[in-house]
Amino acid sequence: MKIGFDGMGGDHGPIETVKGAVDALSLVASNIVIYGDEVKIKNELNKYKYEQSRIEVVHTTEVIENDDKPVKAIKSKDDSSMVVGLKALRKGEIDAFVSAGNTGALLAGGLLKVGRIKGISRPALCxxxxxxxxxxxxxxxxxxxxxxxxxxxxxxxxxxxxxxxxxxxxxxxxxxxxxxxxxxxxxxxxxxxxxxxxxxxxxxxxxxxxxxxxxxxxxxxxxxxxxxxxxxxxxxxxxxxxxxxxxxxxxxxxxxxxxxxxxxxxxxxxxxxxxxxEYGGAPLLGLNGLVVKAHGSSNAKAFMNAIKYAQIGLDSHLVEEIKKKVASFPKPEMKEEQESEV
Amino acid sequence: MKIGFDGMGGDHGPIETVKGAVDALSLVASNIVIYGDEVKIKNELNKYKYEQSRIEVVHTTEVIENDDKPVKAIKSKDDSSMVVGLKALRKGEIDAFVSAGNTGALLAGGLLKVGRIKGISRPALCxxxxxxxxxxxxxxxxxxxxxxxxxxxxxxxxxxxxxxxxxxxxxxxxxxxxxxxxxxxxxxxxxxxxxxxxxxxxxxxxxxxxxxxxxxxxxxxxxxxxxxxxxxxxxxxxxxxxxxxxxxxxxxxxxxxxxxxxxxxxxxxxxxxxxxxEYGGAPLLGLNGLVVKAHGSSNAKAFMNAIKYAQIGLDSHLVEEIKKKVASFPKPEMKEEQESEV
Structure with a gap:
């Protein structure tokens, strides 16, 4: 399995994200795919000794900023680390995606690029x-x-x-x-x-x-x-x-x-x-794939733990279990299918 | 000036309310009128040395309980310490009323027995x-x-x-x-x-x-x-x-x-x-009189401070100042006069 990771998200940029990814390797069975500026990320990676085959870097040229308008950013910044990562999740190239970027954009991107579980009206930050x-x-x-x-x-x-x-x-x-x-x-x-x-x-x-x-x-x-x-x-x-x-x-x-x-x-x-x-990440549950939001001010330890919890989410088949559960939802309230407002 | 005080309100009954009233005498210029079971309150008062002319007891026979339905309790328990106190405030027999009783009942009673300031749509707990x-x-x-x-x-x-x-x-x-x-x-x-x-x-x-x-x-x-x-x-x-x-x-x-x-x-x-x-009381602002809600679990010290803050409210002419201010409210939002839903 592969966990995708937004190398450009969060207040401290690649210094903390890359260290978090390297530190997470010993905690997770998955390999890690880091999306972001290849030069910056490789510069950081070169500081560490790690099993090189387990971290892949996918170069992206744009970054979604914290003050970007969510939907507009997702639609216009097609080569941002967040959008490229979310698309990879949709295509099944990765099995989960972790980002400390703009929360609204991650939600909008999750809805537009990954999609909702059928029967869930709104994904939620858990x-x-x-x-x-x-x-x-x-x-x-x-x-x-x-x-x-x-x-x-x-x-x-x-x-x-x-x-x-x-x-x-x-x-x-x-x-x-x-x-x-x-x-x-x-x-x-x-x-x-x-x-x-x-x-x-x-x-x-x-x-x-x-x-x-x-x-x-x-x-x-x-x-x-x-x-x-x-x-x-x-x-x-x-x-x-x-x-x-x-x-x-x-x-x-x-x-x-x-x-x-x-x-x-x-x-x-x-x-x-x-x-x-100690916890570091919160999944956006209800999306048709495991998207984990890490705290904006995450340090390497928080990123490491966010990746760890993504692995636990994968190992426990969280998204699949939610899909199964939706089928058992009480029916009366589910009649009118509401569209998310993003 | 006189501050009315619900002797039956709160989790600890007259033991704490009466001690709070006695202790407050040294902090406030007003005399205090305690509403409640005269025997119980006088029993407690007899434990203390205080200037007897400054505390009056008004006998009431009913108590509004915490699980009473607010509007129903106010309408049916006409001889409760809360209702008698609020009516006295309306009539100008007292200048403020302090109670640790049922919050919903105090709000309903404030609206029904004391009334709102003209121009205020809803009183609020401040x-x-x-x-x-x-x-x-x-x-x-x-x-x-x-x-x-x-x-x-x-x-x-x-x-x-x-x-x-x-x-x-x-x-x-x-x-x-x-x-x-x-x-x-x-x-x-x-x-x-x-x-x-x-x-x-x-x-x-x-x-x-x-x-x-x-x-x-x-x-x-x-x-x-x-x-x-x-x-x-x-x-x-x-x-x-x-x-x-x-x-x-x-x-x-x-x-x-x-x-x-x-x-x-x-x-x-x-x-x-x-x-x-240290603070002990929160006024229900927007009523046409100073009604102060004390914390349900108030001890004597909290009651003392609630009475002290009622005195500060009186000395600073809080209710009158709010009335004056209402006149200067921005007009556009004030067109439709909403009735409170109590």
Whole structure:
């Protein structure tokens, strides 16, 4: 198998992407195909010792930037690392594609170049949400700002498959984000979705309030992409602020510094629990191929782990399993086939 | 002036409410009127030494419970501490009303018994959002799950007034919660609201993403009540989990325990920064009177501070200032007068 990799995506360019790819070789069975500027990428590759037959470089001349308009960029930058990679996935030249590029463009490109699974109305960004007691899954983390209940039901199914197949949670507990535990809480969308989720064969455990999202009590957190994106980024923001505040308190006097030095190892374990680079990638589930979005600010370690999770997704036949599952979706909500709005 | 206080609201009943009222006397110029079961409240009052002429008890026979349906409870429990208090506010017998009871009931009661400010379509819960660098204001924190752009514009104005008058921030920086910095990001509601906010005379600084909400870089965080409620509770949840995780790391070995003991004072300052009881209350702005919602799990200190903030609201003429400001609202969005849906 081959995992395609966007060598030009992310804030740090080929320096971090190439190191991530080289480091991933020992973790994955697949070979890696890097798309991007051949000279720059080979320059980076030459810094490392690795099994050369396992990394192939495909030269591309364009790059989709973070401030490019998604659909326009996908349509006009035909020789960009992202578009060439996505087309290769469609053609079966590679088995998965990992990119830290423009999220909107990756979604648009996924829809236009790879296509949706038949029966899925909207692909969703399915991310691992780290908690103190293990990993939960958050879906949608930002691909679809506005959703209908049908979309949320699909997200719940896909998130549940991901938790089961990739993280290895049996009978994942699926919960709907909401502003109260009662099924009458929330907007009409959330009230309707709650009722529909009750009728599915998912292990639906009800609503989860903001306070309980980070507890790890539920395995799959279902939200529209607007809410999901805010949950993901706010969690990161609060953690960053608290760690900074803790540091300030420790450094503010001599006693604190001494205590901090004694605690150094214990605190580094604490910081490790908050480290997003441990997971590094979030698949765009619902596409007819495995497309993994890596964090824009990924370092080599995050890229390595994004490639590792792509391999786990391939080994567990995630996309095929979702295709099979679509066939068992409850029918009533599936009547009107909605087109994605990209 | 008199501040009315729901003696039966909150998870801990009169034990904490009464202590909070007694402790508040030294902080506020107003006298306090406690509504509730006279026997229970006087039993608690008898435990303390205080200036007896400054606390009056008004006997009520009913209590609105947390699982009561809001509108039904307000309409049927006519002799509840909440309804009697809100009616007293309407009649001018008291100048503000503080309650830790059922949020939905307090909103419904505020609308039905106190009424809205003319020109405001929906009252909103305006809460202080503590950050490491001071207090921001979050509005709406959960009163209106579903909103229109007009509601959000009103929230922005009311939140800005609150930040200025009560917290003392000059020219508060107002930001719209969103999933990206660009004005084209988010749902149609948020895209429209962004454009309308640009046209106001508020100090609108653009969108704020989840990651920056806790940074304290903006003073007023505007969101629909669904998103706002999730932001508030998720922040609390992440902070709780991190503090628990930190404690686990410190307590896991002898070295950690020694470091923790040395750091004790510094860590208690850290915990203090996260303490919601420092603020304790959130006004329901947009009502034709000052109604303050205290946290359901308030202890005496939180009640004391909720009463203190009610006094600051009175001293700064918050409700009157909002009434004046409504007159200067941009007109185009105000044409269709929407009725609240309670």
């Amino acid at each position: 991310t691992i949400y780290p908690t103190m007691v293990g990993a939960s899954v958050l879906v949608d983390a930002g691909a679809n700002a506005e959703c209908k209940s049908r979309n949320l039901i699909e997200f719940a199914y896909m998130g549940s498959m991901y938790a089961e197949k990739v993280i290895g949670i049996k009978q994942p507990k699926v919960a709907l984000v909401n502003i109260g535990a009662e099924e009458t809480k929330g907007t009409p969308l959330y009230i309707e979705t709650h009722q529909l989720l009750k009728e599915t064969d998912l292990n639906f455990v009800g609503n989860v309030e903001g306070r309980d999202v980070p507890s790890g009590n539920v395995d799959v957190i279902v939200a529209d992409g607007f809410t999901g994106n805010i949950i993901l980024k706010l969690t990161e923001g609060v953690a960053l602020q608290l760690v900074a505040g803790l540091k300030t308190q420790i450094m503010k006097n001599m006693i604190g510094k001494i205590g901090g030095m004694i605690l150094k190892n214990n605190l580094s374990d604490f910081k490790k629990m908050l480290d997003y680079t | 809460t202080i959002y503590p950050t490491m660098v001071g207090a921001s204001v979050l509005v709406d924190a959960g009163a209106n799950a579903e909103c229109k752009s007009r509601n959000l514009i009103e929230f922005a104005y009311m939140g800005s007034m609150y930040a200025e008058k009560v917290i003392g921030i000059k020219q508060p920086k107002v930001a719209l919660v969103n999933i990206g910095a660009e004005e084209t990001k988010g749902t149609p509601l948020y895209i429209e609201t962004h454009q309308l906010l640009k046209e106001t005379d508020l100090n609108f600084v653009g969108n704020v993403e989840g990651r920056d909400v806790p940074s304290g870089n903006v003073d007023v965080i505007v969101a629909d009540g669904f998103t706002g409620n999730i932001i508030l509770k998720l922040t609390e949840g992440v902070a709780l989990q991190l503090v628990a995780g930190l404690k686990t790391q410190i307590m896991k070995n002898m070295i950690g325990k020694i470091g923790g003991m040395i750091l004790k004072n510094n860590l208690s300052d850290f915990k203090k920064m996260l303490d919601y009881t």
